[in-house]
Amino acid sequence: MCHRFEMVSGEEADAVLDWLRAVRRALASGAGAATVVPPAFGRPVDAPFDALDCYPGAESSVIVMEGERVEGDLVSDGEGGSFAGDCGGDLARIDLLWGVDVSWKRGLVFNARIESALSGSGLWSDAVEGGRCIVPVRAFYETRNVENAASVGAGAALVEDAPFGASDPAELTRGAVADVEQGILGLDGNPAASASRRPRGRKSQYRFSNAGGTALLLAGLRLGDRFVLVTCEPDAVVGHVHSRMPLSLTAPEALAWLDRSTDARDLLARHVPVPLESQEEPAPTKRPADPDQMSLF
Template sequence: MCGRYALTVEPDSLFGVFQAVPDERSGGAQGLYGGDPVRPRYNIGPTVTVPVVRLRVDRASDGADRADGGESGQSRPVRELEPMRWGLVPSWAKDVSVGNRMFNARAESLADKPAFRTALHRRRCLIPATGYYEWQKLPQADGGATRTGAAEGRKAPAKQPYYLTPQDGSTMAFAGLWEYWRSPEGEPLVSMTIITTEAVGALREIHDRMPLILPASEWDAWLDSEVDPATLLSPPDAALVDALEIRPVGPAVGNVRNDDPALVERDPHPAVAGPGGDRGTVVGTGAADTAPPALFDNPA
């Protein structure tokens, strides 16, 4: 699953990374967090407003997700960065709270779920991220179990958190779906969900699920409603996973109110040996050294 992630790059840089334009509501980078101050986000949780990439809707057309191409009447897709609430609220929902539990959507069952079925074919999006967190459930220890090293004497936690981020500092994109909802009072809301899939490679040692991370080469196809989504819902290629750093971090990330750079710093005394058997910063299998370039787009 994916219940916390980080987006620490300058919002202005996202327009270049994703070759996108501002939407009318946000008015640019200052509005990408729904009016909240623009700053690095180290602990994003469900129900908050975040930047999302989608194709601009041509409201003068038949409702397809396309943009106006000019006097000729021809249309072309235009990527747009828009603030959306994390936690998809279906158009038929009676209350916004429905979205509180729809922050993830399983790739394997999207076509069968009424909340996601239509969005899968017509309203796909990309969620920019610089990293995400996952918790590894630890074997139950004796009551006197402790962490090692400098942390000796502290009770062993039930889970070890990890921060997963591209080794080259790139911004990555999660596959997502978005939806438009209007409250009984007439207030509009645009919301999204992050698609999850079966974990790949070393990530399986942490959790059996992971967000569906799309390489830059698949961004256009994912956003294009003319492309069959079934061709893009497979778990990521091993080379992409090997391009991620798997970093053990401290327990403070478990409180969504904490939001500072210390959350992504390596924990020198993790509760358990991470993937590969190391304590400390853990990376993939090494295949990333020979992987094709541009798995992710770099914000530089």
């Protein structure tokens, strides 16, 4: 589960916002998303810890669609799908806190399983219909919970055994540990399996970033002044390290995700993983002061 990501600055988030607006116009005109050059952000050097890393309980910029969308013609997204073009609703950047409080558990819930969100029930049912957001980040981190590529399937089965594009709600929730995806500070979806994998010392973390050097567009769900990241089964790159990953979208997919009229199930059925690159890094030695941001190691 993702409990740490590398933020973009407010200025950089505005650049991502302008990029998505330009992609939206390009799609509406038929030019295609590839005609718009995305902003690229190098990894900052000697930046303060709290200026980079976001943990649950901290504030981050997210992108939302404000206003009501009006009906319009569908246009090609340039990737074999269709997208409702520039036909109402404005993109905006706002600052939200990562993680939500729930009455039935201690700590913050900060990840939402896409399988649970699409099942139409539980904590995320309203948010997936009217609270979708995009979290622009430089990178996200995962701590290894699988030992090798062969164990990826077994690790994923600990938290789900439904296919990513399943259409039957019963199939989507079959085998799920809870409505939230391991997203409670200090807890794991399967305590017994987690204990068997937990080392005595800290495990290294892996940093995942866009192979093209551009910002990652992570799918999120907004609940009031807070948000959670949406997670899915891992791609081949993340799957060597962890059994889950944040749902990272292309620019056309991100615009479709923000459009409340888009059927999220159809969008995800066409989803193609964003090319990622990984880099092993030591776990950070400095810890957030907020107790809600306690370590998961």
